[in-house]
Amino acid sequence: MNNKILLSGNEAMGEAAIRAGCRFYAGYPITPQNELTAYMAKRMHQEKRIFIQAESELAAINMVFGASSTGARAMTSSSSPGISLKQEGISYMAGTQLPAVIINVMRGGPGLGNISSSQSDYFQSTRGGGHGDYFTPTLAPASAQEAAELTMLSFDMADYYRTPVLILADAIIGQMMEPLILPQKSTFTKKLAAKSWALTGADKRAPNIVRSLFLGEGMLQAHNEMLRKKWETIKNNEQRHEAYKTEDARYLIIAYGSQARIAIDVIDSLRKQNIKAGLFRPVSLWPYPEKALRQISKKIKKVFVVEQSLGQMIEDVRLSLPGEEIHFFGKAGGGIPTVEEIIKFVKRNY
Amino acid sequence: MNKVFTQSKSLRDIDTHYCPGCGHGILHRLVAEVIDELGLREKTIGVAPVGCAVIAYDYWSFDCTEAAHGRALAVATAIKRCRPNLAVFTYQGDGDLASIGLAETVHAANRGENLTCIFVNNACYGMTGGQMAPTTIIGQKTTTTPWGRSPSNGDGWPLKVSEMLAPLEGVCFVARATITNPNAVLKTKNYIKKAFCNQMENKGFSLVEILSPCPTVWQKEPTQAMRWIEEEMVKVFPLGVIKDKA
Numbered sequence: 001m002n003n004k005i006l007l008s009g010n011e012a013m014g015e016a017a018i019r020a021g022c023r024f025y026a027g028y029p030i031t032p033q034n035e036l037t038a039y040m041a042k043r044m045h046q047e048k049r050i051f052i053q054a055e056s057e058l059a060a061i062n063m064v065f066g067a068s069s070t071g072a073r074a075m076t077s078s079s080s081p082g083i084s085l086k087q088e089g090i091s092y093m094a095g096t097q098l099p100a101v102i103i104n105v106m107r108g109g110p111g112l113g114n115i116s117s118s119q120s121d122y123f124q125s126t127r128g129g130g131h132g133d134y135f136t137p138t139l140a141p142a143s144a145q146e147a148a149e150l151t152m153l154s155f156d157m158a159d160y161y162r163t164p165v166l167i168l169a170d171a172i173i174g175q176m177m178e179p180l181i182l183p184q185k186s187t188f189t190k191k192l193a194a195k196s197w198a199l200t201g202a203d204k205r206a207p208n209i210v211r212s213l214f215l216g217e218g219m220l221q222a223h224n225e226m227l228r229k230k231w232e233t234i235k236n237n238e239q240r241h242e243a244y245k246t247e248d249a250r251y252l253i254i255a256y257g258s259q260a261r262i263a264i265d266v267i268d269s270l271r272k273q274n275i276k277a278g279l280f281r282p283v284s285l286w287p288y289p290e291k292a293l294r295q296i297s298k299k300i301k302k303v304f305v306v307e308q309s310l311g312q313m314i315e316d317v318r319l320s321l322p323g324e325e326i327h328f329f330g331k332a333g334g335g336i337p338t339v340e341e342i343i344k345f346v347k348r349n350y
Numbered sequence: 351m352n353k354v355f356t357q358s359k360s361l362r363d364i365d366t367h368y369c370p371g372c373g374h375g376i377l378h379r380l381v382a383e384v385i386d387e388l389g390l391r392e393k394t395i396g397v398a399p400v401g402c403a404v405i406a407y408d409y410w411s412f413d414c415t416e417a418a419h420g421r422a423l424a425v426a427t428a429i430k431r432c433r434p435n436l437a438v439f440t441y442q443g444d445g446d447l448a449s450i451g452l453a454e455t456v457h458a459a460n461r462g463e464n465l466t467c468i469f470v471n472n473a474c475y476g477m478t479g480g481q482m483a484p485t486t487i488i489g490q491k492t493t494t495t496p497w498g499r500s501p502s503n504g505d506g507w508p509l510k511v512s513e514m515l516a517p518l519e520g521v522c523f524v525a526r527a528t529i530t531n532p533n534a535v536l537k538t539k540n541y542i543k544k545a546f547c548n549q550m551e552n553k554g555f556s557l558v559e560i561l562s563p564c565p566t567v568w569q570k571e572p573t574q575a576m577r578w579i580e581e582e583m584v585k586v587f588p589l590g591v592i593k594d595k596a
Binding site: 060069 | 391392393394395397404405407410411412413414415416417418421424425426427428429431432433436453454456457
């Protein structure tokens with residue numbers, strides 16, 4: 001039997017969240033992620049879980065903070081300008097070690113920008129985003145299928161490491177309808193512990209306090225050192241990528257999200273012209289899959305980075321491959337690099 | 351011998367960091383006493399604000415969380431929805447509740463969230479050194495209104511949050527009290543108790559505003575500060591029950 005169904009990326013992430021046991025969702029309208037909020041409004045009600053249309057993105061993320069503090073699996077979604085507002089809450093959740101899933105279906109910026117697809121929030125997502133020393137694991141789907149799978153994975157990852165996890169999708173991934181098979185369970189294999197830290201009422205135990213404020217001499221420094229160890233563990237454990245025709249490749253295209261889908265056509269076309277090209281697609285943007293990239297790049301002559309931005313991920317490529325010849329092609333503000341343009345760009349520089 | 355008084359179980363036995371004459375000590379204790387008397391200590395989640403009461407959870411002995419500045423009622427909304435059988439309350443100052451968090455305050459009230467909100471109005475920002483708050487009264491000197499709050503200077507008028515919230519459908523109970531004498535303290539305690547009882551009976555949003563002294567910022571002796579509330583603040587913020595749907 002064929003279990004395939006047709007969903008947009010936005011809906012696929014919503015359904016995956018339901019299947020992952022998301023008990024609380026709060027959102028605020030913003031294009032191009034509105035289908036996700038509408039989907040949650042309907043499905044959370046059907047499942048007798050909690051949906052709130054918040055008065056702002058600030059309120060939504062702080063509601064997620066509250067829900068998560070009680071031990072409930074909680075999620076919010078938004079798009080670029082709304083995610084900027086959520087940074088306050090994300091920083092607080094990183095500090096208080098509260099798990100949550102935050103979906104960003106990126107649109108053009110800076111400012112109000114436009115509602116076209118974009119990959120311009122890479123820096124914000126992979127460099128902390130809010131104030132303070134912290135990182136958020138960031139996963140970038142390239143299809144509706146993967147959007148569902150990564151959403152399920154992110155709930156487990158968030159609980160295991162006690163951290164907010166970002167799904168960084170571009171508007172194309174969120175809006176595009178594709179056939180997919182909904183995953184039954186997450187691919188995360190580590191065992192999750194009971195949430196003994198959660199606020200449940202201090203019945204027959206000492207009170208639990210959720211806090212990120214540490215005023216005593218040296219206390220915050222110790223807290224930050226503890227967090228540093230956590231980020232390092234995640235960096236070791238959670239690097240994810242996909243490679244396409246890299247075994248014999250001499251030229252490596254690096255792209256994520258919708259741009260990686262376009263790059264596959266580029267590679268097939270270049271190979272027909274006897275140019276041995278391959279694709280490296282980071283799935284985790286933080287931690288950046290640098291170990292795999294270094295391995296794959298050993299036989300590579302030149303690297304081509306394609307982004308729907310003015311060049312953000314390229315900085316992680318440079319950090320991963322010092323001394324390598326790296327070329328960049330990107331468009332910001334809703335422009336989409338075409339297959340022909342990328343082929344031209346590679347041929348110009350190879 | 352019969353023991354007729356002990357410290358609340360909901361209150362920890364630790365030194366205070368509050369200034370002499372500050373109202374938070376009395377109010378922390380009233381909240382703790384009410385929670386004890388209603389048998390809720392094991393079934394309570396408190397939400398602390400950003401402001402002088404930022405470490406309120408260090409004084410109380412039940413589950414608590416911090417909230418970002420102004421977001422306490424958004425945080426509390428979700429806690430209560432996820433744990434509807436527990437008593438959930440916020441404890442917020444005027445800057446937190448009436449300025450940076452006004453949107454969260456209005457919308458939690460308007461949704462009729464079944465919560466208890468303790469609103470401590472001391473007409474200034476205390477922790478940051480005494481700036482103008484939305485509730486600063488006309489003519490009151492602060493570090494950011496050095497010549498006194500003046501509407502003609504663009505400072506606006508004192509914001510009467512309780513009167514603003516009372517007409518909203520979702521709001522069950524709003525009362526304003528003070529702690530300037532034993533009688534006023536008892537009245538405040540009764541209001542707080544009612545606000546918790548309302549929640550346990552699923553009656554919706556209850557808010558108790560307390561006019562509370564800040565002798566340090568006001569640059570007054572503690573007794574003078576109490577007198578200033580009775581003589582000046584209550585003229586702007588009249589005491590009593592503003593709404594009671596229960």
